[in-house]
Amino acid sequence: xxxxxxxxxxxxxxxxxxxxxxxxxxxxxxxxxxxxxxxxxxxxxxxxxxxxxxxxxxxxxxxxxxxxxxxxxxxxxxxxxxxxxxxxxxxxxxxxxxxxxxxxxxxxxxxxxxxxxxxxxxxxxxxxxxxxxxxxxxxxxxxxxxxxxxxxxxxxxxxxxxxxxxxxxxxxxxxxxxxxxxxxxxxxxxxxxxxxxxxxxxxxxxxxxxxxxxxxxxxxxxxxxxxxxxxxxxxxxxxxxxxxxxxxxxxxxxxxxxxxxxxxxxxxxxxxxxxxxxxxxxxxxxxxxxxxxx
DNA sequence: AAGATTGTTGCTTA
DNA sequence: TTAAGCAACAATCT
Numbered sequence: 001x002x003x004x005x006x007x008x009x010x011x012x013x014x015x016x017x018x019x020x021x022x023x024x025x026x027x028x029x030x031x032x033x034x035x036x037x038x039x040x041x042x043x044x045x046x047x048x049x050x051x052x053x054x055x056x057x058x059x060x061x062x063x064x065x066x067x068x069x070x071x072x073x074x075x076x077x078x079x080x081x082x083x084x085x086x087x088x089x090x091x092x093x094x095x096x097x098x099x100x101x102x103x104x105x106x107x108x109x110x111x112x113x114x115x116x117x118x119x120x121x122x123x124x125x126x127x128x129x130x131x132x133x134x135x136x137x138x139x140x141x142x143x144x145x146x147x148x149x150x151x152x153x154x155x156x157x158x159x160x161x162x163x164x165x166x167x168x169x170x171x172x173x174x175x176x177x178x179x180x181x182x183x184x185x186x187x188x189x190x191x192x193x194x195x196x197x198x199x200x201x202x203x204x205x206x207x208x209x210x211x212x213x214x215x216x217x218x219x220x221x222x223x224x225x226x227x228x229x230x231x232x233x234x235x236x237x238x239x240x241x242x243x244x245x246x247x248x249x250x251x252x253x254x255x256x257x258x259x260x261x262x263x264x265x266x267x268x269x270x271x272x273x274x275x276x277x278x279x280x281x282x283x284x285x286x287x288x289x290x291x292x293x294x
Numbered sequence: 295a296a297g298a299t300t301g302t303t304g305c306t307t308a
Numbered sequence: 309t310t311a312a313g314c315a316a317c318a319a320t321c322t
Contacts, residue, residue, distance in 0.1 A: 001300030058301075077300050078319085115319095134318050136301070177312070186302080194300055242300065243321095283314065285299075 002075045004158065004191025005234035006245050006253060007058050010081050013091070013248035014128070015053050017083045021122035022049050030117035033132065035140040044069055044141045045120065056151050057190030061142075070147050072140050073130065078244045079137035084111055085126040091249020133244065155188040158231050168224045172212050179215060179223075180208035181282035191231070195240055195262045198287045200227050202261045207293040208286045209279075233258070261287040 002010070026042040028034055034041045045064070050071070052063040060081075062071040073081065084090050090111075111129045112119055118130040118139055130139055142150070156162050156171055171188040172179075183189055183197045192200065201208050203226040206219055215223075239245060239253030242263060246252060260270050265278035269289040278287050 003300085074301085076302070076317095133320075134299095136317060175311090181312085184301085244300080 001077060001193060001195060001242055002079065002239070002245050003058060003193035003196050004231055005196070005255065006239035006247075007055055007060060007075065007191075008235050009238045009247050009253065010075075011053050011055050011060060014081065014083060017085075017091075017126070017248065018050055018122065018128060019052070020049050021125045023047065023120055024123040025121040027112070027119040027121070028117075029112065029119070030132075030135060032135055033117045033130070033138050035138055041141060045071065056154055056157065057186055058193070059150070059154075061147055069141050069143050072138075072142050072147070072150075074138055075132070076134070076136035076138075078133040080129075080131040080244065080246050080250075081248055082111065082129045082131065082246065082250050083126055083248045084129065086124045091247075091251070154186055155190050157190045158192075158227055163224075163228065165221060165224050169220055172215070172220060175212040177212055178208060178281055179206060179210050179212050180284070180286055182212045184282055184284070189227075192227070194284050194286075195242065195259070196227075196230060196234065198262045199260060200230055202288060202293060203230065205293055207290075208281050208288050261289060263287070 023045050026045050028038050028041065031038065049065045050062045051065050054061045054063065058074065060073045062073070064070060073079075075081070082090060111127075113131070115131045115133050116129050117132050117135065117137075120128040122128070130137070156167050168189070172182060175182055179201065180197055183192050183200065184194070198208070200223060204219065204223045206215070206223065234240060234255045237253065237255040237258070238247055238251070240255040240259065241252035242256065261276050264276050265287055267276055268274065269276055269292055272289065272291050274289055274291040276287055276289055278285055280286065
């Protein structure tokens with residue numbers, strides 16, 4: 001469930017910690033997630049460093065110092081990227097608030113643990129661990145051309161200049177699918193997952209079952225504004241932890257306290273007090289207030 | 295103990 | 309040809 005705000009939090013954390021550090025070794029614990037053989041994968045990384053970290057929606061791409069290749073990482077449902085410095089301190093001493101013991105518990109014990117699929121070692125500086133309970137995530141090498149091709153197939157990115165009302169309208173235009181399904185579709189709008197779609201629709205007063213092409217202009221405008229604000233605020237609070245998500249220091253996100261409907265089925269709507277319903281829409285558990293969302 | 299679970303792809307159906 | 313719906317991926321939790 002890392003969605004845009006969670007992935008962006010990890011990106012910013014890692015930018016401070018791993019840029020320019022030489023990769024000394026690569027341990028692949030689960031071959032499935034690297035999408036190539038171990039030798040090729042390790043050869044592409046060893047001896048190089050990361051010069052930058054970019055993001056498109058929920059996809060991270062680490063630029064390599066060879067100026068040719070990128071390491072693409074997608075966390076899918078349960079992936080975590082956790083950096084441990086040379087002294088064994090999780091997150092490299094940054095933003096450590098809670099006790100380290102509870103943190104270790106949260107990430108499944110000392111690293112590497114049974115869910116660690118990949119470790120990228122930076123000599124004595126530290127190690128980046130990729131944990132993933134369900135093994136849906138991946139880490140693979142791609143060159144600039146391939147990355148460009150992947151980005152071409154993706155939708156508009158919120159929080160960038162292309163996320164104008166006009167472009168948002170175009171991204172929604174002429175589709176009979178429900179607005180919930182449409183907002184989840186990464187070919188049109190990037191970075192929203194189940195949590196933020198439910199929240200955005202609540203904040204916009206739009207029923208998730210509404211057909212996309214039946215939305216009024218004012219509703220699209222509202223939704224556009226809401227999505228921008230919601231994502232900004234969620235990043236500010238370092239994302240939402242519902243079950244597995246942690247930042248690069250193994251810490252939970254703090255946005256959960258602001259969730260209005262997600263995970264609150266049966267509780268009362270914060271606006272009107274009506275019971276929040278949970279239905280299935282677009283193949284996903286969908287939370288909404290039947291009174292506020294028309 | 296069957297059914298549900300956060301993301302995405304690709305197959306099937308219409 | 310296109311779009312919508314849904315199983316599959318793997319593991320865990322209820």
